[in-house]
Amino acid sequence: MPELPEIETVKLQLGRVLVGRRFTGVEERSKKTVQGHLDGLVGKKVTGMRRKAKVLLVDVEGDLTLAFHFKMTGQLILDQDGDGKTWRDRIVGGHPTEDYENPMPSKHTRVIFKLDRGTLYFNDQRMFGWVIIDSTLNIEHLAFLKKLGPEPFDIDEKEFTRRMAKSKKPIKLVLMDQEVISGVGNIYANDACWEAKVNPRRAANTLTAKQYADLYKGVIEVLNEGIKYGGASYSDYVNAHGLGGHYQEHFRTYGREGEECLRGDGGIIHKFDLGGRGTYVCPRCQE
């Protein structure tokens, strides 16, 4: 489920307990998920957690770093007592599914990290996600990370405008282009456009100065709100566990097809396809 706020939530919640733990074993269940040699982790402690856009970085003793990309359906589950059975001792993050409370490992478990206390499971239903282990330096020089644009938080309105206005593509696609700015995916792009009263189809170089400014503020606002609410999830598993993920209750447009616009302007949220992704607009305030 991974957009920036969801990964940030995993970093914060998981980081609290994972930092300081020591790897005691690894099990690679899906070869295609992993790049590098995980066995180098055994005997080493986690020293820190970082995030670059939608990529989670776990720093480990000996100048090692693990990089996780959740893509559409990646999730991390830390089972703290290590029996894999009950969910009450778990810290879960990423794509919300029944696996949040199912016994671990499940059929979607791709990598198992055994710890001195507890077990960490990387699950990924659709197997688009990846885990890369390498030296910290090499991870930081990964092509994937190097080509990422800055996160919205790291640029000002002027730079945001400059970057957006370079393209004629629909503004929503430019928002989601990780090489222009990074961290914004489909949900937050939809909501940011609504915040700014901008039609997602509008050519990115044709917005008014006010619209660029509003869009910049909108992106920052929805991302910050996402982080504040602990990311988004479809199910209520996370809520039931008190482990975060309430942003879905605050979606502006995403998943609200047929519902009234939250501005109360009487518009009915309309869904259409843009660049192959579900796109939601209020025809009243986003024209």
Next chain:
DNA sequence: TTAAATGTTTAAAT
């Protein structure tokens, strides 16, 4: 049975 799903890459078409 068909469509769609919170990501990214690649190729082909315009």
Next chain:
DNA sequence: CATTTAAACATTTA
């Protein structure tokens, strides 16, 4: 070259 469209990756669920 810039942009658009489609498909691919693999699986589940509505």
